């Protein structure tokens with residue numbers, strides 16, 4: 062009897078532990094099948110990018126995910142910045158105590174004369190304030206907001222999830238993996254070393270969310286080798302970003318360095334370009350290690366500059382381009398079991414083929430993208446709500462067993 066009771070108790074404990082393990086995933090209401098609105102650098106159309114205030118506004122506007130880009134400080138903390146260079150997005154230039162830190166350095170084959178995050182401790186970074194980096198946007202918040210760590214972004218997403226009753230996901234990007242892995246300090250030794258960044262990120266994410274494909278997290282990168290490395294170490298969903306330099310008049314992509322290839326391909330002598338990653342063969346390759354592909358939007362929708370002033374404003378701009386429809390990348394990616402998340406949608410720039418940013422985003426949602434990045438989350442939410450795909454059960458369950466069995470690549474076992 063005692064033995065039997067203790068067995069029951071053990072079973073109950075095991076069941077309770079299982080429920081406890083499953084609870085975080087089950088409690089994430091953002092795992093609906095409606096396509097996702099991802100707050101690009103927060104609500105960066107309205108606030109200085111990559112600040113807690115920018116992320117909080119994106120959440121308030123209805124974003125499902127907030128997007129911290131990550132770089133490393135001298136003392137190996139992950140902070141939210143779009144580049145290792147911090148001159149354009151902070152007030153560092155107005156700090157005389159840091160004037161001597163300005164230096165020239167190569168990042169992915171391009172030389173920059175700037176201040177670099179890895180030459181600053183986190184305590185020093187915290188003395189800086191963010192500024193609006195894009196011309197034409199509101200500068201009234203310049204100098205007010207601090208630079209957040211990833212831990213602070215996670216804490217915000219979790220507290221806002223509780224307050225709003227919506228699960229707010231995070232979408233961290235590992236910036237310049239190869240650069241960070243090979244960066245040397247003043248003593249000539251590796252500042253961080255190979256895969257320090259990836260290992261540190263996983264440690265933080267697994268602690269915060271667990272090692273699960275149902276974690277409200279996507280990890281993204283423009284490089285390939287780091288995602289392949291991560292795919293062997295985590296179930297958290299991975300996103301292969303696909304860049305280009307520009308879009309040609311005929312709608313084809315312009316592939317000019319440093320936007321021609323993933324930088325680890327450049328270093329390793331792999332001749333494949335970003336464009337090669339979205340062919341049928343390329344997408345099958347990506348499906349072997351990633352859950353989603355994140356191509357720049359002209360890879361998904363072909364637009365042609367044919368000289369017609371479609372919006373009738375007297376100027377020929379990218380907004381006037383003729384929209385020729387899907388390139389087929391969305392459909393092929395879905396066939397390979399990949400989600401498709403695309404970027405970047407801005408009310409104030411780059412509306413290839415569209416003068417109205419809401420109409421542009423609705424068009425992509427209607428075509429079947431599973432999510433998109435926008436600087437203007439409020440417009441993104443309105444665009445999704447206007448889409449035929451809003452709130453419908455998607456063709457892909459976004460996590461869990463069905464998700465795994467669906468995959469022809471990464472989860473085919």
Ligand SMILES: [Ca+2]
Pocket residue numbers: 128129130234
């Ligand atoms: Ca990013």
Ligand SMILES: [Ca+2]
Pocket residue numbers: 370371372373374375376377378380381
């Ligand atoms: Ca026009």
